[in-house]
Amino acid sequence: MKRIRPLNQEKREAILKAAIEEFYTKGFEGSSMDTISKLANVSKATVYNHFKNKEELFLSVATIIRERIEESFKYTYSNIIDIKTQLKQIAKKEMNFLNSKDNMKLIQIITIVMIQKNEIGLKLLEIFEDDCMIMTSQWFQDAKIDGKLDFESSHFVSKQFVGMLKSFAFLPQLYGSAMLSKEEENKVIEEAVYMILKLYKK
Amino acid sequence: MKRIRPLNQEKREAILKAAIEEFYTKGFEGSSMDTISKLANVSKATVYNHFKNKEELFLSVATIIRERIEESFKYTYSNIIDIKTQLKQIAKKEMNFLNSKDNMKLIQIITIVMIQKNEIGLKLLEIFEDDCMIMTSQWFQDAKIDGKLDFESSHFVSKQFVGMLKSFAFLPQLYGSAMLSKEEENKVIEEAVYMILKLYKK
Amino acid sequence: MKRIRPLNQEKREAILKAAIEEFYTKGFEGSSMDTISKLANVSKATVYNHFKNKEELFLSVATIIRERIEESFKYTYSNIIDIKTQLKQIAKKEMNFLNSKDNMKLIQIITIVMIQKNEIGLKLLEIFEDDCMIMTSQWFQDAKIDGKLDFESSHFVSKQFVGMLKSFAFLPQLYGSAMLSKEEENKVIEEAVYMILKLYKK
Amino acid sequence: MKRIRPLNQEKREAILKAAIEEFYTKGFEGSSMDTISKLANVSKATVYNHFKNKEELFLSVATIIRERIEESFKYTYSNIIDIKTQLKQIAKKEMNFLNSKDNMKLIQIITIVMIQKNEIGLKLLEIFEDDCMIMTSQWFQDAKIDGKLDFESSHFVSKQFVGMLKSFAFLPQLYGSAMLSKEEENKVIEEAVYMILKLYKK
């Protein structure tokens, strides 16, 4: 059941889509509300009816991204499934997220703003508190408690693990390299899991 | 006979210094030639005498950065020194570069533009083709030939090695995390070297 | 049969109240229909249902003010009461009006528009044709006919009289000076009446 | 001797002239930098090269006005010339100023802004501290000391005197009435001087 004429949802989505596109190609500063409104086929004033200002529009885009990320990094430790399998599943889930053109687009957008660290960049930092790392870190902690892995700091190890994935599937792509093929992806996962087990398996 | 310094070199350098500062704090789009000229204590027109336009000024800044990076990643394989020592030296050199506030500043600047991949970002990509990786990769190749390490692809392994360092000393800092302390730095180096040896030492 | 209150009267009044406040603080140009509608707690479209446009809303405000002024300046000559007393009563009445913060507010609002004499200012002039002066002038005319005062032009004298009051209780306040205290007010009245009698009493 | 290429003085003056015209017809809020620049036949950016922003442009206009006023109200007491003559001269000088269309234009401009009492209106108040009144008041003080006139407060009397003039030559014109003819002007001066002498001459 629709709310009585909410701000026309189609237009809102058209604007967000246009904004993502524009922020992606031009960054926050480089983007213009004029262009966004034209891309979305609405008047500039309409954009301002939906979003208080450029910053809020951007933050809305950022929130969308954040939700996708959060979704992609949920994983909880199981003491039934064998750890090698679990590690692979975690890696696969993360790779799934990273190895998507759309997601990288979104990440690039927020990367730019977070690097610029204006007020708005700082707000982003608050929004983005690295959940991915936190959840993976929790998994390692649980695996340690369960006596399956042995190391000092779960935080350090999870950074090693995720870092290994990101070395191949994030950093290069951040700078424009091509996405990984399915085989490459598998190889990277395989090697990262192998490394962790070799280094820390009890 | 041409004069060697047809344009006042001091002013040129003042402009470049101002530009680095400005590009860092505001990004490419956010920076204004006006502000740069004021920071450099020259007239705006003078900036344009030295640099055809904003883009060329930026590219000049980028070139400076590139030179510094190149300088920092030179390392050639030695069959005399033991590989653990060499790996540590390589790691130390790279960490030295990454773990400096100024260098991170510069990297952040070019990161933004490279992500945005406008014409100007693409030009940057040409300039930057990851030398660091290439040189480190060469070292692993030589170590393999020398029979000290065993793996399939030197490219893959060097990415693992450097990636491990970057996980701790680059990615977080790109997004604004604090630099590593000397102890943390050492720990990271230690672990990365340990990992490579554990995985690939013959 | 027409309904007497075809539009919700409460809302209409809320709008007018909001408009007075807004026009006062921001002037005609500085005021926005948006703000007025928000202040009045109605939708912008409702404002337009009640008042064709910004100008007509303003004119409605002006009419309210005019009515208050007219009310304040009614005074008719009496051949029974002694003229000194009557002059004092006239002065008191005018001072009563002028020496009120709210009234000055309203006068300031219309002053701005009348000075600007756009179409809308001209319409105001038609509305306002200085009743106050006309009525006071009539009193002097009657006093002359009654043989109590002697002068050439009643118009001139009434301007002297009212002008003397306005010098102290209008012009300075128009520009933001504080209202007169009761004592100051009395002194001004006293002196103005004294002046008229000294100059024109038969 | 000219300063080396000062901001093209012609353009500056064209802008100021245009600004006076525009501020006069539209008030501060209603005026647009766009229109002003078009009136002045320069680009909008040029206006901003000469004046930091709209407010400063306005304040510049205000300063011009203030200088004219100051010029017009200088008068110092003389114990040689007879006071009736002096009073007439003072009145004539003030009337000269008030009874000029250009001056009234300028006064109307600042009146609007002073009434609106934004930040900028308050700045105006600082600029305008009623010199006219102060100087005339001083004259009355001197006349009293010289034993030619007798009253309590020179401030009060000067307000009476100037107020009498303004009643005829300022207030009506502020609201758009026609300027006084030479005869009317003389009559007003005559009567104001007569009033002062009748009330306060020793």
Place this chain on the structure above:
DNA sequence: CATGAATGAGCGTTCATTCAT
């Protein structure tokens, strides 16, 4: 009758760039 949504036109301001001197 009241409203949420939409819009074209305009705002004050800044920009990268050019040009005469």
Place this chain on the structure above:
DNA sequence: TATGAATGAACGCTCATTCAT
């Protein structure tokens, strides 16, 4: 060569107004 001055185009944003519901 170095500069002050100029500019057209664009920016983020707000406005008075309209219209479908």
